Amino acid sequence: MAGVTKIMHRGKEILFVDYKGTNSDDEMIAILRKAQAIVMSDNKPYLQLTDISGAYSTKKFTDELKKVGAETPKLATKRAIVGITPMKKIILMGYNMVLGRSNALKPFNTLEEAKDYLVS
Numbered sequence: 001m002a003g004v005t006k007i008m009h010r011g012k013e014i015l016f017v018d019y020k021g022t023n024s025d026d027e028m029i030a031i032l033r034k035a036q037a038i039v040m041s042d043n044k045p046y047l048q049l050t051d052i053s054g055a056y057s058t059k060k061f062t063d064e065l066k067k068v069g070a071e072t073p074k075l076a077t078k079r080a081i082v083g084i085t086p087m088k089k090i091i092l093m094g095y096n097m098v099l100g101r102s103n104a105l106k107p108f109n110t111l112e113e114a115k116d117y118l119v120s
Contacts, residue, residue: 002027004034007049009115014047015039019055020083028061036068045077047118050105053083062091080114081105 007016017035022028039046084092084107092105108114 002031004031004038006038007115010119012047012119014049014115014118017048017050020051020053022055024056025058025061025064028055028057029064032061032064032068036072039072039075043073043075045075048076048079048105049111049114049118050079050081051083051111052081055083057091062094066094078118079105080108080118082108082111082114 002018002020002022004018005016007014015035015038017031019028019031022031035048081092089107092107106114106117108117
């Protein structure tokens, strides 16, 4: 189910931002803003896992993603993403440019691979 949760993997907490199955920019933006609120409220280093499998996105969401990236403290120690299609790779490249190399999202084929990377 789409949304934002904290999950545990091998004893470490991961912020899981799940866009899977979303159908609109507004739905995705609400999830994005919720993740931003958690990061800003916790105000501590964190691991982030994002799932965009089957998610719908347009320029409106990408623009909001850039805005949130600029507004949010760069506290992620590692970021991973699953659900990348060739078109989404273009979006990911743009987002990674905004985040900077040290805060970039690393793509994986499965959630398990991504979680293992994050806690390694």
